[in-house]
Structures are given as structure tokens and as C-alpha cells.
Amino acid sequence: MAPVGxxxxxxxxxxxxxxxxxxxxxxxxxGVLMESAEPxxxxxxxxxxxxxxxxxxxxxxxxxxxxxxxxxxxxxxxVYSIAAPxxxxxxxxxxxxxxxxxxxxxxxxxxxxxxxxxxxxxxxHRASIGLLIEGQGLVAVLALLGLRRWAAAAAAIPxxxxxIAAILQLYTPLSVGIPISVLYIPxxxxxxxxxxxxxxxxxxxxxxxxxxxxxDWALVAVGSAAAALLTLNFDAVLQxxxxxxxxxxxxxxGIVAGLLLLVLWLSSAHGKRLAxxxxxxxxxxxxxxxxxxxxxxxxxxxxxxxxxxxxxLCLVAAVCYRTWRRSRSATGGPGQGQT
Amino acid sequence: xxxxxxLILTALAAGPQHGYGIMTDVxxxxxxxxxxxxxxxxxxxxxxxxxxxxxxxxxxIVDTRLxxxxxxxxxxxxxxxxxxxxxxxxxxxxxxxxxxAGN
Numbered sequence: 001m002a003p004v005g006x007x008x009x010x011x012x013x014x015x016x017x018x019x020x021x022x023x024x025x026x027x028x029x030x031g032v033l034m035e036s037a038e039p040x041x042x043x044x045x046x047x048x049x050x051x052x053x054x055x056x057x058x059x060x061x062x063x064x065x066x067x068x069x070x071x072x073x074x075x076x077x078x079v080y081s082i083a084a085p086x087x088x089x090x091x092x093x094x095x096x097x098x099x100x101x102x103x104x105x106x107x108x109x110x111x112x113x114x115x116x117x118x119x120x121x122x123x124x125h126r127a128s129i130g131l132l133i134e135g136q137g138l139v140a141v142l143a144l145l146g147l148r149r150w151a152a153a154a155a156a157i158p159x160x161x162x163x164i165a166a167i168l169q170l171y172t173p174l175s176v177g178i179p180i181s182v183l184y185i186p187x188x189x190x191x192x193x194x195x196x197x198x199x200x201x202x203x204x205x206x207x208x209x210x211x212x213x214x215x216d217w218a219l220v221a222v223g224s225a226a227a228a229l230l231t232l233n234f235d236a237v238l239q240x241x242x243x244x245x246x247x248x249x250x251x252x253x254g255i256v257a258g259l260l261l262l263v264l265w266l267s268s269a270h271g272k273r274l275a276x277x278x279x280x281x282x283x284x285x286x287x288x289x290x291x292x293x294x295x296x297x298x299x300x301x302x303x304x305x306x307x308x309x310x311x312x313l314c315l316v317a318a319v320c321y322r323t324w325r326r327s328r329s330a331t332g333g334p335g336q337g338q339t
Numbered sequence: 340x341x342x343x344x345x346l347i348l349t350a351l352a353a354g355p356q357h358g359y360g361i362m363t364d365v366x367x368x369x370x371x372x373x374x375x376x377x378x379x380x381x382x383x384x385x386x387x388x389x390x391x392x393x394x395x396x397x398x399x400i401v402d403t404r405l406x407x408x409x410x411x412x413x414x415x416x417x418x419x420x421x422x423x424x425x426x427x428x429x430x431x432x433x434x435x436x437x438x439x440a441g442n
Binding site (some may be wrong): 021025026028029030031032033034036047048051052053054055056058059214 | 357358359362377378380382383384385401404405406409414
């Protein structure tokens with residue numbers, strides 16, 4: 001029998017596999033690994049370690065059921081209908097809090113003008129920001145109370161308001177007077193529109209709340225913090241005129257948080273659906289500068305816009321490809337499946 | 340079908356085998372060219388099971404370790420036969436073209 005040290009190390013490596021896979025295959029895999037190890041070996045080969053980690057990653061990213069499953073999408077939309085307004089509200093509040101604390105501590109005017117120049121701007125500006133923040137607050141509260149139709153109405157009003165304003169101000173000579181900086185705020189358009197769709201197309205937030213586990217709420221908290229930091233970050237890039245240590249640090253923190261969300265979510269078909277839905281919201285965040293010509297800085301806008309498009313297009317392509325492969329496999333056509 | 344999947348199905352075509360048996364058999368079938376490691380093998384077994392091409396035959400304990408035997412399902416057998424026919428047709432076409440070219 002091989003040394004105990006080797007077995008303990010293999011056990012640690014097998015923890016990379018999803019819990020349900022470990023429950024079924026851990027002892028069996030351990031047997032295979034120990035049987036194939038040379039006598040006297042006390043540490044796994046590097047190639048075996050890498051192979052185990054890659055095998056675990058393959059199993060984690062593989063959907064256990066078809067992503068096209070209709071009831072699965074209804075469930076994912078139900079979760080989105082409650083998690084998205086909470087995420088948008090908390091990320092907006094975190095961003096606002098950071099700006100206020102920054103101003104108090106440093107005494108400097110902060111870069112996130114949209115939140116801080118309320119006193120100096122028009123009534124319409126204040127009303128628009130109020131509608132955005134308090135509107136999301138109202139949607140979140142109504143969703144948490146399980147009032148689907150009221151929450152949908154609360155989400156639809158800002159969607160129509162900002163949608164019409166954006167179209168008029170961006171694509172016609174008309175102006176309804178909403179400061180363009182309000183339309184810069186990430187989520188201004190994408191959040192209310194996507195929330196309205198989710199609330200109307202799913203059984204609603206009551207089911208979503210039942211489906212949300214503690215881990216999902218933790219992910220919403222991480223997502224909120226990441227979204228707030230990235231929002232401030234985009235603004236900082238434009239205000240500071242380029243990238244510096246702060247901006248790079250925040251970007252890396254946002255990317256790490258995003259990767260964490262993906263790794264945790266992509267281990268199930270349900271998680272993949274949620275990742276796709278929240279990618280739409282993330283698209284709004286990444287593309288917020290790209291939607292609108294922000295102070296004429298098309299360099300940054302194009303980069304942010306392109307990043308958003310690449311992320312969403314990759315996810316959509318991956319889901320479409322997997323769904324196509326799974327459906328071909330299920331129908332048993334020639335040359336089917338990814339086997 | 341990817342080569343490791345084809346070789347795993349081929350290893351199981353003659354009868355049920357456990358994980359380590361599949362690994363050694365695949366190496367033998369491929370004349371040592373393909374050496375499956377545990378991570379790759381179990382990712383493939385997981386996928387092939389999900390596609391209902393193979394299933395668990397039985398389990399036994401050997402030297403306190405669990406051995407799980409896998410076997411082909413009827414769908415797996417037909418799939419392997421179809422893949423074999425496809426590869427044979429491709430090989431025949433390639434051989435014919437090479438003969439025509441005088442190689």
C-alpha cells in the first residue's frame with residue numbers, strides 16, 4: 001500500500017471536485033490514484049495534480065441539465081427578480097457611501113459627481129437621481145415583500161422615463177432636460193428594463209426568495225461591492241485622465257470578485273443561467289460609458305464598451321453552443337454530443 | 340467524438356471494467372499513445388454517463404478500496420458502432436486518395 005502521506009495529498013486534490021461528484025466518486029478515484037502510483041511515492045506527480053484540477057474544472061463548468069430547460073429559466077428569472085434590485089440598490093448605496101466618506105476624510109471634492117453635486121444642480125437632476133436610487137429601493141422592498149406586480153410597475157416607471165429620455169437626448173435634437181450624467185450611471189437603463197422583464201416573465205420574487213440560499217445572498221453582497229468599486233473606477237479613469245495604482249488595484253479587485261462569482265456559479269445549470277442574467281446587468285455596468293459619449297472620451301468608452309460586449313457575447317455563445325450540443329446529444333443524431 | 344471517449348467506449352465494448360482497468364486498457368488499445376490520468380478519465384466517465392452511453396455495472400471492495408465497474412449501455416454500443424463505421428469510412432477514403440496519388 002502506498003504511504004498515507006500520498007493518500008492525504010490526493011484527498012486534498014479531490015476536494016477540487018464538486019461536492020456531489022466527490023460523494024459518488026471520491027473513494028473510487030482515490031483507489032485508482034493509489035493503484036497507479038509507483039511504490040514509495042509520497043507526493044502526487046505534478047502532471048497528475050494538474051490533471052485532477054483540470055478534470056474538476058471540466059466537471060464544474062459542465063451543465064448537469066440542459067440550459068434550455070424552460071422551468072429552469074423561470075426559476076433563474078425568479079431569483080433575478082429579487083436579487084437584481086437588491087444588488088443594484090446596495091451597490092449604489094455602497095458607491096454613495098464611499099464617496100461621502102472619502103469627502104469627509106480628505107476634504108476633497110470627489111470624482112463621482114453624479115451623487116455629490118445634488119445641491120448645485122437642477123430640480124430635474126435631483127429628481128432623476130432620486131427616481132433612480134429610490135426607485136430601485138422601492139423595487140427591492142416590493143420584491144422582498146413578494147409583491148410581483150407592484151415591483152414590476154415600480155421598475156417599469158424608471159425604465160420608461162430613462163429610456164425615453166436617453167433616446168430623445170441621444171438620438172434627436174430634443175432634450176428633456178435630464179443631465180447626461182444621470183444617464184451615465186451604470187444600471188440606469190439596463191437594471192429597470194431587465195428587472196421589469198424578470199418580474200413579468202417569472203413566477204416572481206416570492207419563489208426567488210425561496211430559491212435563494214445563504215451562499216447566493218453572499219454572492220449578491222460580493223457582486224454589489226465589486227459593482228460599486230468598478231463604477232467608481234470608471235469615473236476615476238475619466239476624472240484622473242488615465243490609469244494609476246488606485247485604478248489598477250480596484251480593477252484587479254473587481255476582476256477577482258467577478259471570477260469568484262463565476263467559479264461558484266458555473267458549477268450548475270441553475271448557476272449558469274443566473275450568471276448569464278447577471279452578465280446582462282454587468283453589461284450595463286461595463287457599457288455604461290459606452291452607451292453615451294461621456295465628455296467626449298471615446299478611448300475609454302470604446303474600451304469599456306468593447307469589454308462589455310466581449311463578456312456578454314462570449315457567455316451567450318457558450319450557452320448557445322452547449323445547448324445545441326446537449327440537444328443534439330439528447331436526440332441521438334449522428335456525430336452528436338461532445339463525447 | 341473525442342479520441343479519449345472513443346477509447347473508453349472501446350475498452351468497455353468487451354465487458355465491464357473498473358477505472359484503473361479502463362486506464363490500462365486504453366493505453367494498450369492505443370499502443371501506449373494515449374495515457375489517461377484519473378482527472379481526465381473521471382471527467383470523461385461523468386460526461387459519458389450523463390449522455391447515457393455507459394452506466395455502473397457493479398461495485399466491489401478490493402484491499403479496502405472501492406472498485407466501481409462500468410459497462411456500455413445499448414445507446415453507448417450503437418454510438419461506438421456508428422463512430423467506428425465513420426472512422427472506417429474516413430480511413431478508407433484517405434487510403435483511396437493516397438493510392439490515387441501514387442503514395
